[in-house]
Amino acid sequence: MSRNKDLIKNTMILSIGQFVPKVMSLIVLPILTTCLTKFEYGLYDLTLTVASFCIPLITLQIQQAVFRFLLETKDNKAEVITSSFSFLIVMYSFFSIGIIFFWNNYINNFLLSLLFSLSYFVESILSLLGQISRGLGYNIKYSLAYAIYSISFMIFLCLKYFLFSYIDLDYLIVSMIISYLISILYLFYTCKIWKYINLKYNNIFVLKKLIGFSGPMVISSIALWVVNLSDRFCISAFLGLEMNALYSVANKIPNLINSFYSVFNLAWTENTSKLTLKEKRNGYYTVFFDEFFNFLIGIVLIIISAMPFIFEILINAKYNQAYGLMSWIFIGVFFSSLVSFLGSIYVGEKKTKEVGISSILGAIFNLVINLLFMKRFGVLVAVFSTIISYFVIFIYRLLDLKNYIVIEYRKNNIICGILLIVIIALINQYKKSIITVISIVITIFYNLRKNKKIINVIYNKTFRKE
Numbered sequence: 001m002s003r004n005k006d007l008i009k010n011t012m013i014l015s016i017g018q019f020v021p022k023v024m025s026l027i028v029l030p031i032l033t034t035c036l037t038k039f040e041y042g043l044y045d046l047t048l049t050v051a052s053f054c055i056p057l058i059t060l061q062i063q064q065a066v067f068r069f070l071l072e073t074k075d076n077k078a079e080v081i082t083s084s085f086s087f088l089i090v091m092y093s094f095f096s097i098g099i100i101f102f103w104n105n106y107i108n109n110f111l112l113s114l115l116f117s118l119s120y121f122v123e124s125i126l127s128l129l130g131q132i133s134r135g136l137g138y139n140i141k142y143s144l145a146y147a148i149y150s151i152s153f154m155i156f157l158c159l160k161y162f163l164f165s166y167i168d169l170d171y172l173i174v175s176m177i178i179s180y181l182i183s184i185l186y187l188f189y190t191c192k193i194w195k196y197i198n199l200k201y202n203n204i205f206v207l208k209k210l211i212g213f214s215g216p217m218v219i220s221s222i223a224l225w226v227v228n229l230s231d232r233f234c235i236s237a238f239l240g241l242e243m244n245a246l247y248s249v250a251n252k253i254p255n256l257i258n259s260f261y262s263v264f265n266l267a268w269t270e271n272t273s274k275l276t277l278k279e280k281r282n283g284y285y286t287v288f289f290d291e292f293f294n295f296l297i298g299i300v301l302i303i304i305s306a307m308p309f310i311f312e313i314l315i316n317a318k319y320n321q322a323y324g325l326m327s328w329i330f331i332g333v334f335f336s337s338l339v340s341f342l343g344s345i346y347v348g349e350k351k352t353k354e355v356g357i358s359s360i361l362g363a364i365f366n367l368v369i370n371l372l373f374m375k376r377f378g379v380l381v382a383v384f385s386t387i388i389s390y391f392v393i394f395i396y397r398l399l400d401l402k403n404y405i406v407i408e409y410r411k412n413n414i415i416c417g418i419l420l421i422v423i424i425a426l427i428n429q430y431k432k433s434i435i436t437v438i439s440i441v442i443t444i445f446y447n448l449r450k451n452k453k454i455i456n457v458i459y460n461k462t463f464r465k466e
Helices: 002-035 038-059 062-072 077-107 110-135 139-164 169-190 204-238 241-252 255-274 277-281 284-314 322-348 352-377 380-403 411-427 433-450 452-463
Strands: none
Touching: 002 038, 002 139, 002 241, 002 284, 038 077, 038 110, 038 169, 038 204, 038 241, 062 077, 062 110, 062 204, 077 110, 077 204, 110 139, 110 169, 139 169, 204 241, 204 322, 204 352, 204 380, 241 255, 241 322, 255 284, 255 322, 277 284, 284 322, 284 411, 284 433, 284 452, 322 352, 322 380, 322 411, 352 380, 411 433, 433 452
């Protein structure tokens, strides 16, 4: 019970740094979809996609190793932090030229290419500082740093929009870079990270251990990038940037599920790293997977039911075509969350090499389907390739994990849950009042039936006074 209390506590703390950025992004979404052309918005989404590919390569996911090692070490924190910083700077110096060359060749705009490259660097630094702050025990400051970034970014955009009724892509990226820098400075000084940085603490042996842990995770990150985001490149190449903008907007509401899960996943990864052998043998993973699976379905159903209302408020009318894609995307996002949940167990068990195998398998499915069918059948192929890929990874990890941990699955519950999500998602591709009402009724019934225990806990914590 104490383990789950710690998990809930950390989830609540870390939610500040995850929910605030998502809320801010939704607030500025109407401004971006109004001010930017479909070409500009498609390019903006594309640079975010490239960032999610480049940053794992630049960092070799060393920030994940830093977090894990700082949890376990007491004596050589300065060596871990200094060595990781030096490594990141050297890696960016090496990659920056290639990034600028790629973008300049693609858009023929050197200034914007330089800004894209700088944004990747400051995002990498913030990612590293964030994991350092968590490893040092500053979860609240970690969360506040990302909240500060998102609020700063929103303020810069809103000021320009309300004063001049205009925002271009250059200003958007500059605002992003400045906002990252503000958060970097906040963490650097409030967590006193500067105390741990000195060139004399560079240690090649410590660096090798860090990379030895994080290196295999790069393969998984790149493979999952192919599964999750290579769709954007295929859409841009085969169907054009305007269709990529449509696909990007269609992902906004379904990605709210990722927002909920990303909060939990940070705490869940830390939790799996701290589990004792006794807890594992007593079936902790079995019980928790079952509870998580039911809760995830409940969250997905809630957001699908709210989709018509959220869409009308947040999405500009010129993107109405995106509504039909959303229902399908929900299915892919559902499997994505399950894949991440199981992936965190691998990390907790220090089986980072094994994570990459399933990810590569899913990436192959995704890329082959996109390349073979997208040009002929259009943007829906991107959605289906993602669903199939994540489903393959999910089944692989579900079975493979039994080789490393004690876990049992309620197969009927899993099958019925997946079928329910698919049915509800598919009927909601049509914006009709009766469908919305049916979805809401099913959502309420399911959550009262399957998640009654969690609902009672939330209710008691929120409304009842001891």
